[in-house]
Amino acid sequence: MVTVVLLNNVPVGETDNTFRSYSFDITHVVQAVNIIEVHFQSPVIYADQRSKVHTHYSVPPNCPPRVQDGECHVNFIRKAQCSFSWDWGPSFPTQGIWKDVRIEAYNICHLNYFTFTPVYDNNIQEWNLEIESSFDVISSKPVLGQAIIAIPELKIQQTNSVELHHGERIVKLFVKIDKSVTIETWWPHGHGNQTGYNMTVLFKLDGGLSFEKSAKVYFRTVELIEEPIKGSRGLSFYFKINGLPIFLKGSNWIPADSFQDRVTSALLRLLLQSVVDANMNVLRVWGGGIYEQDAFYELCDELGIMVWQDFMFACALYPTDQDFMDSVRAEVAYQVRRLKSHPSIITWSGNNENEAALVLNWYDIQSSHLSTYIDDYVTLYVKNIRRIVFERGLQQYHFNAE
Numbered sequence: 107m108v109t110v111v112l113l114n115n116v117p118v119g120e121t122d123n124t125f126r127s128y129s130f131d132i133t134h135v136v137q138a139v140n141i142i143e144v145h146f147q148s149p150v151i152y153a154d155q156r157s158k159v160h161t162h163y164s165v166p167p168n169c170p171p172r173v174q175d176g177e178c179h180v181n182f183i184r185k186a187q188c189s190f191s192w193d194w195g196p197s198f199p200t201q202g203i204w205k206d207v208r209i210e211a212y213n214i215c216h217l218n219y220f221t222f223t224p225v226y227d228n229n230i231q232e233w234n235l236e237i238e239s240s241f242d243v244i245s246s247k248p249v250l251g252q253a254i255i256a257i258p259e260l261k262i263q264q265t266n267s268v269e270l271h272h273g274e275r276i277v278k279l280f281v282k283i284d285k286s287v288t289i290e291t292w293w294p295h296g297h298g299n300q301t302g303y304n305m306t307v308l309f310k311l312d313g314g315l316s317f318e319k320s321a322k323v324y325f326r327t328v329e330l331i332e333e334p335i336k337g338s339r340g341l342s343f344y345f346k347i348n349g350l351p352i353f354l355k356g357s358n359w360i361p362a363d364s365f366q367d368r369v370t371s372a373l374l375r376l377l378l379q380s381v382v383d384a385n386m387n388v389l390r391v392w393g394g395g396i397y398e399q400d401a402f403y404e405l406c407d408e409l410g411i412m413v414w415q416d417f418m419f420a421c422a423l424y425p426t427d428q429d430f431m432d433s434v435r436a437e438v439a440y441q442v443r444r445l446k447s448h449p450s451i452i453t454w455s456g457n458n459e460n461e462a463a464l465v466l467n468w469y470d471i472q473s474s475h476l477s478t479y480i481d482d483y484v485t486l487y488v489k490n491i492r493r494i495v496f497e498r499g500l501q502q503y504h505f506n507a508e
Contacts, residue, residue, distance in 0.1 A: 251311030356388030394420030
């Protein structure tokens with residue numbers, strides 16, 4: 107493991123993936139005064155160890171090109187792939203706590219997450235809103251209450267009954283928006299306004315318990331148009347936003363700093379405003395870096411910058427052993443759930459150049475062994491990542507394997 111988490115000198119959990127959140131039950135070790143420790147293993151050593159455990163066959167590349175002076179086996183560790191070096195940047199294989207850490211205490215239930223998706227019904231030409239919340243219920247008795255949804259600008263005030271039973275419970279709410287209400291859609295920079303609507307969802311539960319979440323709701327549709335082109339064997343490839351063909355003008359986005367704790371909201375605003383000032387309307391969040399922080403996507407929503415979102419796999423083949431796949435599945439589920447409400451994200455892409463690595467045989471794999479790596483590619487990106495994207499309610503998005 108990359109880290110071991112201890113409370114009062116008792117191990118309570120382990121982590122092996124930068125790109126997901128972790129939650130550990132500490133009820134059996136918590137005291138009046140507590141000491142939390144996190145023991146880190148070198149990511150370089152960990153990656154090397156994982157590569158050696160994978161004895162069935164090699165998973166190239168073992169190391170980056172010598173000119174990069176980087177570290178090896180980055181494809182065996184779920185952290186920013188560029189942190190082991192890239193052709194544009196140095197090798198800084200960082201380790202540490204880079205997100206919030208907290209202890210949460212509750213004796214009835216706890217709101218784990220809250221997310222939502224605006225969906226346009228083409229058949230009846232009507233907008234709907236699907237809201238999903240997850241609760242951890244520790245009460246042995248059912249917890250009753252109400253979920254109150256309010257979007258004042260759209261004249262929406264809706265109350266639903268809620269009944270939560272012991273365990274992890276998913277609450278799904280559905281808001282049907284009346285056709286008589288005018289919806290102003292979100293548009294990319296240069297094509298219209300980035301109109302959003304303030305929404306609050308209040309859960310009022312037994313015992314005076316309440317949870318309130320606020321969010322900005324944006325409405326827009328995305329279509330990827332792939333149609334035969336007369337006189338060509340290929341297909342078209344362009345996006346329609348709200349039914350209008352949009353010419354994408356943009357850049358590749360790599361991490362703004364090798365050390366993410368130095369990336370502030372002010373720096374992101376400066377950089378993203380520069381994107382708009384340069385008349386761009388899209389950024390591709392590159393698969394060798396990180397899933398960006400919330401502020402990045404919120405600013406893209408606000409500024410009308412479309413996002414082509416890669417999953418974090420780049421210029422390598424990857425293992426498909428059980429531990430690795432379990433970690434990736436948790437990562438993808440977490441990130442899709444976290445980001446799917448953003449109108450700026452118009453497509454999810456499986457990786458950066460990994461299919462090209464297979465097709466062009468960058469790593470000189472013997473033809474008799476190539477099917478093994480093709481099977482691994484399909485297993486990772488199609489049978490797992492793509493499936494999770496669709497299961498998480500993102501059928502309206504395009505998923506591209508590379």
